Amino acid sequence: MRIGLIGAGAVASYHCAAAATLDGMRLAAVCDIDETAARRVASGCPDAAVFTDHRAMLESGTVDAVIVNTPHATHLPIGVDAAAAGAHVLVEKPMATTLEDCDRLVAACDTAGVALTVGHIQHYLPEKVEAHRVLASGRLGAVRMVRDNRSTDYRPGTRSPWFFSPEIAGGGALMNIGGHCIDRSLWFGGGRAAEMLATTVNRFGSTVETDGAMMLRLDNGVAVSIVVVSDPATRGDLVTVVCEGGIIEIDPRHGTTVHADGRSQLIHRTHPDDIQSAFTAQLADFQRVVQGGAPTVPLEHARHVVELVLAAYRSAEEGSALLLADADALT
Structure with missing residues (x-):
């Protein structure tokens, strides 16, 4: 499963390392409106493409699933775009900023037939x-x-x-x-x-x-x-x-x-490895959900x-x- 990481913020390196660790997964792309930040994260995965627009990444056919690691109010529109492109979605918490947006995100993924999980790392x-x-x-x-x-x-x-x-x-x-x-x-x-x-x-x-x-x-x-x-x-x-x-x-x-x-x-x-092991376990859980399993959260x-x-x-x-x-x- 080719993963596209959208958002090169504070925990991006943990997501990158998790994708590199798990069998059957690889980080295929990193997207951030700050190209320098995206390239910095992508440097940890040499084969990862770099994008500054998530829609261009989705249209490129580079990824099968995305991790949405962006400001809270953008979780819904990016998640909806990913679902429409047929990409499975792991969105960082909070799921969205309103209950209506939470429901819209679930509905978009259900309609598209893609998996959705929320990254409650605890x-x-x-x-x-x-x-x-x-x-x-x-x-x-x-x-x-x-x-x-x-x-x-x-x-x-x-x-x-x-x-x-x-x-x-x-x-x-x-x-x-x-x-x-x-x-x-x-x-x-x-x-x-x-x-x-x-x-x-x-x-x-x-x-x-x-x-x-x-x-x-x-x-x-x-x-x-x-x-x-x-x-x-x-x-x-x-x-x-x-x-x-x-x-x-x-x-x-x-x-x-x-x-x-x-x-x-x-x-x-x-x-010292506790935080990284948590992100790896979270991504493994996402992988199981994509394969038809029930989410931990x-x-x-x-x-x-x-x-x-x-x-x-x-x-x-x-x-x-x-x-x-x-x-x-x-x-």
Whole structure:
């Protein structure tokens, strides 16, 4: 399967290396409006063609599938173009910036008969996979609470300008970093969100939120709290899963620890290859979906993540909790 990578941004090199690793796949093309960036990524795969227009790449007959690694609001139009050209689609999260666009992307791929998956990388990171394995085993009993604390940096100038455009990014820290937190918290919590209460903060003169907090009640009774803080003195990325019989702490800087009855066990120690192995596993999953398999991350889950970010914005604006019975109200 010939892969076309559209977007030569921060994680492009991971996608490139993944394609080079897997049997039956190769990176055939890299496309970016910045030709220098595209050539820099393509240099890691000498046979890859370089394009500055994704439509020209699709029309060239060079690729069988695409990885859409572009600004959030462009996921839909690029994905639709790829589907119309008969190319399978792996789109980075968020799936889109509105529920309507999520549905349009699914419909376009269904109509064209091509595969669609959404790159929620949390489901492939080794420290998260090990945590979920323990939860699924039942050794710690039922999950009762999930606490997710994540730092980021949304000071203007610290990232590409499009991240600060509500129209292009769809939001700020919660749409970007918060999407990861929602994704993994739902996965560990084992349910869908039934209620959302959120607060957002705009600092540094930013046009999008730089910080935010979300409290979710899942339909199985699990309580989830998520806090994303921009530019704190102490950076961190810690998920704590509270179960009836113990606690799991997941920190990519150190690994995954199970604590029960006063004793701790490190079940995964962080390795320098963890991030690359996750991207390789994600692309292998995409390959299986193209061959007719079920995706590790269901499209309904990816859509629900977008739904919850939009619900957080509405809750913060209204200053009250939001019941999620009517998803259509969030489009």
